[in-house]
Amino acid sequence: MGVCLSTQVKAESPGGSLKYMSSEAKNTGSLGSKASSVSVRPSPRTEGEILQSPNLKSFSFSELKSATRNFRPDSVLGEGGFGCVFKGWIDEKYLTATRPGTGLVIAVKKLNQDGWQGHQEWLAEVNYLGQFSHGHLVKLIGYCLEDEHRLLVYEFMPRGSLENHLFRRGLYFQSLSWKLRLKVALGAAKGLAFLHSSETRVIYRDFKTSNILLDSEYNAKLSDFGLAKDGPIGDKSHVSTRVIGTHGYAAPEYLATGHLTTKSDVYSFGVVLLELLSGRRAVDKNRPSGERNLVEWAKPYLANKRKIFRVIDNRLQDQYSMEEACKVATLSLRCLTTEIKLRPNMSEVVSQLEHIQSLNANRGGNMDRTERRMRRRSDSIITKKPNAGFVRQTAVGSTVVAYPRPSASPLYV
Structure with missing residues (x-):
């Protein structure tokens, strides 16, 4: 391997205000x-x-x-x-x-x-x-x-990053089951909820799949705190800072104003939840122009019960129920809303995911006729319109990188 170089702008240290540029x-x-x-x-x-x-x-x-x-x-x-x-x-x-x-x-x-x-x-x-x-x-x-x-x-985190398990192909990185995706989402949500708690009050600021590491039991742990920042104190509603992060994950209001809140992390969580649901990257330039930004492409389908299967990763097949999928999609939409006050806090997200996980545990793999019919119809649509860009991505995505790497598209705003 050659020399490893960072291309990402660094953040302020906790309690400090100096900024350093690359x-x-x-x-x-x-x-x-x-x-x-x-x-x-x-x-x-x-x-x-x-x-x-x-x-x-x-x-x-x-x-x-x-x-x-x-x-x-x-x-x-x-x-x-x-x-x-x-x-x-x-x-x-x-x-x-x-x-x-x-x-x-x-x-x-x-x-x-x-x-x-x-x-x-x-x-x-x-x-x-x-x-x-x-x-x-x-x-x-x-x-x-x-x-x-x-x-x-x-x-050492033996399973490497969530990014690798979702998007890379090879013998080492197997596609995550629906049950494991729920487990990872819940674990990561608990990590963010801890950071946002009144005792901690930290904004993570760089929540993405490459920063979520998995241990041998697929327990999710947040890593790479270089961009983390102390949250607002007293009567302040936000922290003002230079915009920094990764394309596709940063909240729109943060990009527009530089105002950082815990709800900025909630938006990023919504993006990752959507990646878990779809098996697609937040930004993928190999896809057709209308599908390169995951959030923009998926939003119209998430609220429609009959179209949601167009978004769901077809590798999951019959592992989930319609109720579970719809609840995950709804939670993702709530996190991704542009109305900041309408986004849930991470404690609410944890509660919702625990409920969805319990539905999955109690379901026992049963699926009614309506679900089977809708999935067959959805599968036929996907089969008729294969995505060449995605095929190219899987063909080259075999490099094993177990730990977080610099983003290919950092923000310099």
Whole structure:
């Protein structure tokens, strides 16, 4: 694998206000005069910037070099938001480097030293994940801050990202069943609900399939907190910030105004829920022009009980009931509404998904005649009009990338 480079603009660190740009962002010319004023290197980086956390270990660079076998190319798991991710091994009790195949498997994310702005994203991850502990947030074991080296040490997530299971083809990545899709959606929703809670008040800001990692039991955990931001406090309704994120997932009001709220995350969740329902990417340039933006294409079908099957991933076949599919579609529509106040909060989303999951568990695979007839009709429509773009995507989508990688279409607004 070649050098892993980040193309995504980084965010502010928790509690901070300085913004750092990539060279690509500088060249776009879309940031205006404010961008040109940010040209000095930040103050010296020390461990004093890191919030105190008894849960994290400070690793030496040599320890992590040993744990990953000198960052060997065959240890690369994929690309993160600001560098490469390597597989390594440490002693489970003492957290010291151990030989491959023994002890605790870890994922080591290594900051690309050429992108000095990445320090802020690195710092955001350390400070957020160092303070939080939740079953649906990826566990940060420790970090390394030594000279110019910046690394993060996470628990290893053997199933990789949701993105890979939904959109890539190959022996390793099998299509997720309806039951597993509901499980993943619920787990991810619980992670967001925790972040949005009154005790935490954090806006994730980059909710997408590549940032949802799966453990061996397909439990979903949110990763990559570099773009996370503290939510509004007091009587403030939003946080004003430069627009940053990924095309297809960002809420329309955030794109238009830069006003960030927890409901911005809810919109992004609606997009991911729609991806789970359809098996399609939020933005897919390989599809016909009218189908490239998933939300715009799917919305007219989601509210129609007789047309909803045009949206549902045909790989799911008879695994779901019409009631379950309609409820998921309705929940997605509620999250995607342009009326911010009408979007549910994530606690409501969790409750709805728990209800849908219970319907699935109690159904036992039964399907009435009406459903069977409608599905046969829907299948015949899909068969008559195959999508060449989708065929091309599946033909080339065999690259194994288990961890989050920089988006191909970041926002520079």
